[in-house]
Structure formats: C-alpha cells, structure tokens
Amino acid sequence: MRTSVTNGLSHKEQEVYDLLDPQRLPHHIAIIMDGNGRWAKRRHLPRIAGHKRGVEAVRGTVETASRVGIPWLTLYAFSVENWKRRPKTEVSFLMRLLVTYLKRELSTFNDNNIRLEYIGRRLELPDEVQETMQWAQDATAKNTGTVLTLALNYGARSELADAFNSIVDAAAKNGGLEHLRKQLIDEETIGKHLYTSHLPDPDLVIRTSGEMRLSNFLLWQLAYSEIYVTETLWPDFSGKHLLEAIADFQKRERRFGGLAEHSA
Ligand code: FPP
Numbered sequence: 001m002r003t004s005v006t007n008g009l010s011h012k013e014q015e016v017y018d019l020l021d022p023q024r025l026p027h028h029i030a031i032i033m034d035g036n037g038r039w040a041k042r043r044h045l046p047r048i049a050g051h052k053r054g055v056e057a058v059r060g061t062v063e064t065a066s067r068v069g070i071p072w073l074t075l076y077a078f079s080v081e082n083w084k085r086r087p088k089t090e091v092s093f094l095m096r097l098l099v100t101y102l103k104r105e106l107s108t109f110n111d112n113n114i115r116l117e118y119i120g121r122r123l124e125l126p127d128e129v130q131e132t133m134q135w136a137q138d139a140t141a142k143n144t145g146t147v148l149t150l151a152l153n154y155g156a157r158s159e160l161a162d163a164f165n166s167i168v169d170a171a172a173k174n175g176g177l178e179h180l181r182k183q184l185i186d187e188e189t190i191g192k193h194l195y196t197s198h199l200p201d202p203d204l205v206i207r208t209s210g211e212m213r214l215s216n217f218l219l220w221q222l223a224y225s226e227i228y229v230t231e232t233l234w235p236d237f238s239g240k241h242l243l244e245a246i247a248d249f250q251k252r253e254r255r256f257g258g259l260a261e262h263s264a
Contacts, residue, residue: 008067009239016243017068024250026203028072029065029242030225032217033058035209035233048093053235055101059108064239066112066146068246072199073148076217080121080155095129098152102136109136113145119195120154121162149199156219163193196221204249206242208234226252 009017033054040050058075065073077098083091102116109116116137122130133152167189171180183189191197201221207213210231214222228245230237253260 009064013064013239013243016240016247019247020243021250022068025068025070025246026226026249027070028074028200028202028204029070029245030074030076030202030205030218030222031061032076032205032207032215033234033237034207034211034215036235038209039233039235047090050233050235051090051094051097055097057235057237058101059105060238061242062105062114062146062148063108063112064242066114067239068243070146072202073146074119074151074196074199074202074218075148076151076154076215078120078152078154079216080153080158081216083153095126099129099132102132106136106139109140109148110143113143114140115143115145115147116140117147117149117198118152119149119159120152121158122152124153147198149196151217154195154217156214156216159195160190160220162195163190166193190220194220201225203254204228204245206230206245208232208237224254224256226254 036050036054037047038050039053040047043049058077061075062073078094082094108114118133118137122133125133129152167180167185168177170193171177196218199221201223202218202225205214205218205222205225206228208230210229212229226249228248230241230245232241
C-alpha cells in the first residue's frame with residue numbers, strides 16, 4: 001500500500017487515488033455536466049438552485065483534477081443550444097453565475113497554478129461576461145499547471161463550421177484558394193483550426209446524470225475517447241467521483257482502431 005498523501009485530497013479521495021496507477025492517468029478529461037435541473041426538482045427547489053450547487057461541484061472537480069496532476073480538464077458549461085431552448089431568466093442567471101464564479105475562483109486558480117482557456121463563440125456572449133472571461137484568462141495566463149477549458153456558447157457543429165471558414169480565410173490571405181486546392185485539407189489542418197488547437201484530444205469523457213448522449217460536444221475530438229456515464233447528478237459530483245471515473249478508465253483497453261493486445 002502506498003503511504004504518500006497526495007496534496008490536499010480528502011480521506012475518501014485518497015482511498016480511491018491509492019487504487020490508481022499514477023503513471024496512467026488520463027491527460028485530458030472532458031466533462032458533460034448534466035442534471036442540475038433534476039437535482040433541484042427532486043428537492044422541490046427552483047432550477048437555479050441546481051445550477052448554484054453545480055458551481056460547487058465545478059470547484060471540487062477542478063481542485064481534485066489539479067491536485068492529482070491532470071494536465072487538461074474541459075467542462076461543457078453552456079451550449080449554443082442552451083440560448084434557444086431555455087427561459088431567458090435561466091440563461092441570464094447562468095451568465096451572472098459564470099461572472100461570479102470567475103471572480104470568486106481566481107484565487108483558487110492561482111493557488112492551484114490553473115490556467116483558464118475557453119472554447120465556443122465567445123463574441124456572442126454579453127459584454128460583461130466577455131470582459132470577465134478575458135480578465136480571468138489574463139490573470140491566470142502565466143500558470144503552468146492544469147489547463148481548465150470552459151466550453152461557453154459551444155457547439156461542435158458550429159466549431160466545425162467555424163474551422164472550415166477559418167481554413168478558407170487563411171488560404172485567401174496566403175496564396176489564395178488555388179493554393180489551398182493543391183495542398184488538400186487533411187485532419188491536421190482541420191485540428192489546427194478548431195477552438196481546441198491548444199489541447200490534445202480527450203482520453204476520457206464523463207457524462208453525469210445517466211444520459212447516453214454526446215449532445216454536440218467535441219464531436220471531432222472525442223473520436224477515440226473512452227466514455228464514462230454515471231447516474232450521479234452534476235451537483236452531487238465530487239473529486240471522489242472524478243477519481244472513480246479515472247479508475248474505470250484504467251480498466252479499459254484502448255485500441256485506437258487496432259487489435260487487442262492478446263489477439264496480436
Ligand atoms: C446541465 O443541467 C447543466 C447546465 C446547462 C449548465 C452547467 C452549468 C453549471 C454546472 C454551473 C455554472 C458553470 C460554471 C463553470 C460557472 P440541466 O439544467 O440541463 O439539468 P437537467 O437536464 O436535469 O434539467
């Protein structure tokens with residue numbers, strides 16, 4: 001049994017962590033945070049109470065990921081569809097919650113050496129939200145630990161559309177479209193024009209609240225990721241759950257389209 005205590009882990013987290021192989025932690029974990037509304041409904045509370053508790057779950061998850069040394073963590077906080085399909089009051093509550101979260105958590109980010117990044121159509125977000133996002137990103141830009149990427153106003157299909165337009169724009173500025181036609185567009189070129197060009201593909205994607213869907217999240221980047229679905233609703237998700245997901249990931253055999261080791 002290992003005797004070392006990983007900096008700042010709770011007793012329960014440490015118990016799960018001790019079962020993990022620290023050499024085989026996933027490099028990039030992406031999470032679809034779902035179930036805030038159901039969490040609130042079960043308690044006869046308004047949906048926004050679920051979102052408030054959801055922020056606490058974000059804090060715990062981010063801290064644990066950083067403490068065990070996960071280099072990249074990406075959280076799906078707000079989809080492009082959320083604008084259209086939720087009441088305006090809920091959307092503006094989520095925007096305010098995000099601003100408060102970024103302001104309040106800055107010291108946590110800096111204390112834990114966490115760098116903030118964003119993916120999504122941020123220019124469509126309210127001005128105050130954009131300004132706070134930029135402020136928090138600048139204030140953490142020099143940190144060298146976990147990169148926390150928040151997907152805000154994000155949709156995988158709009159990301160692909162934006163990438164294709166960006167490829168055409170770049171070509172128009174650099175030798176014109178004839179030049180582009182000679183080069184052929186390959187997977188590497190597309191990857192460089194995605195919002196995630198600062199990230200490796202996720203090794204593990206976690207979805208809470210039991211739904212078996214990707215919901216337009218990182219469709220290109222999740223091609224070979226391991227999927228872990230838990231019944232736990234997002235506000236109940238904690239660092240311990242994150243470590244349990246990693247334990248499950250470590251049992252999987254990743255083949256990337258090749259053969260299983262024993263059949264080679
Ligand atoms: C899904 O729950 C969750 C969201 C749409 C928003 C996620 C937001 C948070 C966790 C809080 C804010 C985040 C940050 C980073 C400050 P749902 O409302 O779809 O739940 P339901 O499916 O049970 O209705």
